[in-house]
Amino acid sequence: MTVPRNPNEVITRSLLRLVNVPGLDRPAALITLDNGFDHTKPNTFGPAGLSSLDNAVTEALAADPAFVAVTGKPYIFCVGADLTGLPLLADRAQAREIGLLGHRVFARLRDSTVPTFAFVNGAAMGGGLELALHCHYRTLSGGAAALALPEVSLGLVPGWGGTQLLPNLIGIAGAAQVVIQNPLMQNKMLRPKQAAELGLADVLFEPADFLERSLEWAAGVVGGTIEVTRPEVDREMWDGVLYFARQMLDERLHGAVPAAYKALELLELAREAPARRTPGDAPDNLPAGMVAEVDALAELIFSEELRSGLYSFDLVQRRAKRPAGAPDKGLARPVTKVGIVGAGLMASQLALLFARRLQVPVVLTDLDQSRVDKGVGYVHAEIDKLVGKRRLSEGTAATLRGLVSGSVDKSAFADADFVIEAVFEDLAVKKQVWAELEKIVSPEAVLATNTSSLSVSAMAADLEHPERVVGFHFFNPVAVLPLLEIVRGERTDEVTLATAFAVGKALRKSCVLVADAPAFVVNRLLTRFLGEIFAAVDAGTPPEVADAALDPLGLPMRPLALLQLVGPAVAYHVGGTLHAAFPDRFGVSDNLRRIAESGQPLVVDGAVNPEVAGLLQVGSSPLTPEQVRQRALDALAQETRLMLDEGVVAEPQDIDLCMLLGAGWPFHLGGVTPYLDRTGTSERVTGRRFLPRGAASLPS
Numbered sequence: 001m002t003v004p005r006n007p008n009e010v011i012t013r014s015l016l017r018l019v020n021v022p023g024l025d026r027p028a029a030l031i032t033l034d035n036g037f038d039h040t041k042p043n044t045f046g047p048a049g050l051s052s053l054d055n056a057v058t059e060a061l062a063a064d065p066a067f068v069a070v071t072g073k074p075y076i077f078c079v080g081a082d083l084t085g086l087p088l089l090a091d092r093a094q095a096r097e098i099g100l101l102g103h104r105v106f107a108r109l110r111d112s113t114v115p116t117f118a119f120v121n122g123a124a125m126g127g128g129l130e131l132a133l134h135c136h137y138r139t140l141s142g143g144a145a146a147l148a149l150p151e152v153s154l155g156l157v158p159g160w161g162g163t164q165l166l167p168n169l170i171g172i173a174g175a176a177q178v179v180i181q182n183p184l185m186q187n188k189m190l191r192p193k194q195a196a197e198l199g200l201a202d203v204l205f206e207p208a209d210f211l212e213r214s215l216e217w218a219a220g221v222v223g224g225t226i227e228v229t230r231p232e233v234d235r236e237m238w239d240g241v242l243y244f245a246r247q248m249l250d251e252r253l254h255g256a257v258p259a260a261y262k263a264l265e266l267l268e269l270a271r272e273a274p275a276r277r278t279p280g281d282a283p284d285n286l287p288a289g290m291v292a293e294v295d296a297l298a299e300l301i302f303s304e305e306l307r308s309g310l311y312s313f314d315l316v317q318r319r320a321k322r323p324a325g326a327p328d329k330g331l332a333r334p335v336t337k338v339g340i341v342g343a344g345l346m347a348s349q350l351a352l353l354f355a356r357r358l359q360v361p362v363v364l365t366d367l368d369q370s371r372v373d374k375g376v377g378y379v380h381a382e383i384d385k386l387v388g389k390r391r392l393s394e395g396t397a398a399t400l401r402g403l404v405s406g407s408v409d410k411s412a413f414a415d416a417d418f419v420i421e422a423v424f425e426d427l428a429v430k431k432q433v434w435a436e437l438e439k440i441v442s443p444e445a446v447l448a449t450n451t452s453s454l455s456v457s458a459m460a461a462d463l464e465h466p467e468r469v470v471g472f473h474f475f476n477p478v479a480v481l482p483l484l485e486i487v488r489g490e491r492t493d494e495v496t497l498a499t500a501f502a503v504g505k506a507l508r509k510s511c512v513l514v515a516d517a518p519a520f521v522v523n524r525l526l527t528r529f530l531g532e533i534f535a536a537v538d539a540g541t542p543p544e545v546a547d548a549a550l551d552p553l554g555l556p557m558r559p560l561a562l563l564q565l566v567g568p569a570v571a572y573h574v575g576g577t578l579h580a581a582f583p584d585r586f587g588v589s590d591n592l593r594r595i596a597e598s599g600q601p602l603v604v605d606g607a608v609n610p611e612v613a614g615l616l617q618v619g620s621s622p623l624t625p626e627q628v629r630q631r632a633l634d635a636l637a638q639e640t641r642l643m644l645d646e647g648v649v650a651e652p653q654d655i656d657l658c659m660l661l662g663a664g665w666p667f668h669l670g671g672v673t674p675y676l677d678r679t680g681t682s683e684r685v686t687g688r689r690f691l692p693r694g695a696a697s698l699p700s
Contacts, residue, residue, distance in 0.1 A: 003097050006085035009046035010035050012078065014056035014070075018063060021219045028215065029060035029068045039075035045127050046082035047101065054105045061114060067222050068112065070135065071119035071211065072128075075145070080126025081160075083310060092298040099294035102127060102160035103286060106134040110161075115222055119214040120201065125150055129200075130158060133165040137221060137228060138200065139214040140192050143207030147190040147200070152259045153183035153667045154313055155305030159297030163266035164289040170199040171233050172241045172267065179263050180245060184252070184556075186482070186664065187316070193390065202228050238271050251606070256554025257668045258305060262296045304678070308670025315657045315671065320510035323486075323501065324650040331498035333444060335506075338362045339413035341421035341433055343375025343406060346450065349478040350422060352379045355403045357507045363413065364406045372406035379404045413441050418503060420448040420472055425573055430459050438463050446499050448472035452570070453519040453577040456489035467493040470500045473520060474509075475662045476566075483662035484509035489516050510661050517648045518581040521655060522662040523574050524648075525672070526562075527586065528639040531575065532632040533559045534589045540622040543608045549628035556664040560602045568596040585639070591616050637676045637685040644690070652690040 012035040018027040031053070033043045045053070053070075060068045072078055081102075089095050109116040109131070118132035119139050123146040130149075132138050140147075149158045149166070157163060158179060167175035178198070182188040196204040205213040220226035242264060249260050269289035286294070300306055338354045340347050343366035355362045364375045383400050386392040392400070405412075413419050419441060421433050434447055441447070447469045449459055460469035471487020484504045488497055497513075504511040514520045519527060536546040547560045563571055572593055578586040594615045595602065601609055623631070640655055649655055656671030669675045673690035676682040682690050 003047045003094060003101060004085070004088045004090070006046050006048075006082070006088055008084045009048050009082050010037070010041065010044070011052065012043040012045060012049040014049075014053040016056045016059050018065065019215065021066070021215050023219045023223050023225075024066045026064065026066040028218065029063055029065035030215075031056045031060060031068065031070045032073065033070065033076075033078050034073040039073070039122070042076045042079040042123060043072055043128070044079055044082040045102065045131075046085050047098070049082065050101055050105045054108070057105070057108050057112075061112065065114060067115040067117060067218055068109070069117040069119050069214070069218060070109070070131065071121050071214075072124075073122075075122040075143070077118075077120045077122050077124040077144070078128030078131060079123055079146075080128050080150075086301060086306075089301060092302065095301040096294055096298040098301075099159045099297040102130075103290060103294065106131055106160055110134040110136075110165075112136075115218075117214070117218045117221075119211065119218075120144055120147075121207075121210055123147070126158065126162075127160050130160040130162045130165070132200075133169065134161060137202050137218070139210075139217060140196055140201035140204050141207045141210040142192045142204055143210070144192045144195075145189075147192065147195045148182060148187065149179050150183050150187045150313075152180055152257070152263050153187040154309035155257070155259045155303055155307075155668055156300050156309070157259055157263045157266060157293065157296050159293050161290060161293070163263060163293055164270045164287065166200075167267055167270045168233060169230070171231075172235075172238045172271075174198045175267060175270070176241055176245045176264075179267060180249070180260055184257070184260065186661070187313075187667070191391075199230060202230075235271060238268075242268055252556065253554040254551040256552060256666070258303065259300055259668070262300065266293055266296060305668045308674065308678075309667050311670045311674055312656070312660055312667040315653055316510070316660060319653055319657055320512075320661070323511050323513055324654060325513040326501045326511070327494045327498040329498060329502055331495050332502035333417060333446070333495060333499045335417040335446075335499070335503055336360055337416045337418075339416035339419035339441075340364045341410075341419065341437070342366060342423045343371045344422065345378070346474075346476065346478070347422040348375045348378040348382075349476075350420060350450070350474065351375070351404050352382050352400075353478055353507055355379070355400050358503070359399075360403065362404050363416070364404070365408060365410050365412060366406075367408070369408055372408055376404060376406040410436060410440055413437060413445075416441060416445055418446045418448065418499070420450055422450045425452065425454065425570075427454050427458060430454065431462060434459060434463055434469065438465065444468070446470060446496050446503075448500065450474055452523050453574045455518070456487045456516045457491070460489055460491065466491040468496045470496050471514075471516065471520070472500060472504075475522070481662060482508075482510045483522070483658060484511045485514050485520050485522065485658065485662070486511050487514050487516055487520060510657070512649065512654050512658050514654075514658075515646070515648045517643070517646060519574055519578050521643070521648060521658040524578060524643065525636060525639055525655070525659065526663055527571070527575055527578055528635050529632050530559050530563060530571070531586060531589075532635050533628065534592055535587060536623045536628045536631070537616065538589055538591055538618060540619040541628060542622065543613055543616070545622070545625060546628050547608060549625040550632065552629070553669060554666050556666065558603075560608060561606075564602040568592060568602065572596045585635075591618070633676065633679070633681050634685050636672065637681045640672060640676070640690065641682070641686040 015032045019030045020027050116135040117137045118135040121141045125148045149162050151158050343364045351362045366372045383397045387397045456471040460466035470492050473485040475481035486500050533546050547558050579588045600612050652673040659665035659672045677689045
C-alpha cells in the first residue's frame, strides 16, 4: 500500500550539514527543516517531507557523527502534518499508511544508537512536537511562539507517537493536559517556560544564541560533562488521573467529541508502552499503544468531526489574521498613551492588558480617589500574581506598575492617543462621558467604547468629531477570550478604524469588523439562543431539563452556568436593548429579572440553585429536551440569516469566527453556520444554506 502523491504538498526538505562542535572529535549532523518559505508559511510534513527526513537521517548516520540534531527554519520548528493531502485518501488503509509512515521515519531517531537531539527553535505543534518527542533529548527556545498537540480540537488524535511518548516523559497528568484539556480550551498553547516546567524540554535557552547554545549543550551531554536527569514517572496515579479526566469530559462534552474519548483510551494504553522499540522492528511490530494510535487516526480522518474541526481551525488561523473589511494598516496612528474611563473590574482588566501588550502609559479615572486607588491596586495585585506564577520577571513587573496610574481629573487624558470607556451601560451616561472628554483630548485621539449592546452611532451623534468614535467590544475575562468586536459607527472614519485594528492586533486579539447593530454579533446571537432556554422555563419546563437540553452539542458550559458567568443583570440589560430593537423575536423574561434582582447564584455545585428555582413563576406547558434544543437552534438559524441580510458582518465565516472565539462555540461543531447547514436547520428555517456545499470540507 502506498500513500497517494499530493501535488499540492509544499515539501519541507530536511537539509543536512556536518558541524564541528568544540570538545568533540567528530562533527555533529545537523538537519534543518525548511520548506523554502518564510515563517508565515510554516513547515509541515506530507509524504514527500517525511521521505526527505528519512533520507537525511540515513545520510546523517552514514557520516558516523557524534550526534544527530533536528532543528527548524527561523521561528518555526514544524507545525505538524500537511492536511492538504487528506482529501486524496481513498480509504482507511491509505489513512493508516500515513500514520505508519510517520512512525517509521520518526522511530529512526528514537531507536538510533547515535544520540539524537531536537533543537526546538520555534513553533512546534502536532507532528512537529511528536518528532521532537522521538529524539533522545530536547532543547527549547524561549522564543518558540506555539507548543501544542492540538489534534483533539480538530477531531483527531496525535497519531505519530504523541499519546504514547508524552505520558512516559512528563507523566500522565501533564500529558492529559496537553493532549486533551488544552485543545478543548480553545486550543490553548503552551509557552516555552510552561513546556520546560512540564518536562517537555531538557533545557531552555534564549532565542538570540539558541543554536550555538544547543550545540554546546548537546556536546556536553555526549561528552559526559552534562548529565540529564528526569523525574521518575509516577504510574500509581495513572488510573486516578484518567478517571477524573473522563469525568471532566462527560460533564463538559456529554460524549459529543469522539476524538477526546479516543485520546483518553490511548493515554491509558501508554502506561504499558516500552521506552523504546527494538531497532529494526517492522511497522506492524509497533507497541500496542502505537498501533492503536494509527488505527484511531485512520478511523477519525474520515469523520464529520474532523471536517468541522478543520473548518474552525482554518478560520482561527487564517481569517482571524486577515480581518475582512479592515482598512489599510498604513492609515493607523501611533498610540503612545492610553486613557481608560472608569476603574471598575472591566476597566482594571483593560488597564493591565493595554500596559502589558502596548508597553505605554495607561491612566484610569473615576469619580473619587477610593475607586481609582482600588482599580490601580487591582492591576498591581494582578501583576504580582503573574510574578508569583513566573510569567513575569520582577524587572518587567516594576516597569508595568510604573506604566499604570490613576486620577480623578480627566485632564490626565489630554495627551492620550486612545481613550476607552468602561462605564455603566447607559447611553446617556456614555454620551456625557464623551461630551466631557472631547473638550480635553486632542482632535486626533481615538475614542473607543466597550459597550456590549448600545449604538456607537448614537453615542457619537452630538460630538464635534463623531468620526473618531469606534466600538471596541471585549469579552470577559478580557485576558482569556481572544475576540474583539470592532464596531464601525455611521461616521467612523478609516483612520480611526485602522488605528482600532492596529491596537487590537497589538493586544493580540482576533479582530472582527461588525456593523453598528444592536448587541453586535455574539451578544445578539447568545441572547436569542439563551432566550429560548428561558422561554422554555417560563413555559413550565423544569430548569434542570431546559439547562441540559443542549448537552448533545458538547457546548463548553450549560446555559445557566454561562448566564451566571455573564451575570443575570447584564444579560437582562442586553435582553432589554434587543427587545426594544426587535420586540417580535426577543422577549423580556420576568423570571430573569427576578433572578437578577435577587443576587442569587443560578448554579451551585453544578446544579440549579434551589433558591433560584423557588423564585420562578412558570406556566403549565413544559417542553421536552428535544423541543427545547430544536427551538434554540431554529432561533439561531433565523437570527443568523437576519444578521447577514442586515450586513452586520461581511460573510457567514465572520459569524462563525465570533462565536468560536467569543462564545466558546465548539471547534468540533465546525462553526455555527456549517453546523446549521449540516443538520438541515438553516434550509428548514430560512429556506437556504449559509455556505455553499463543500465550503466546510477538508482543505485542498
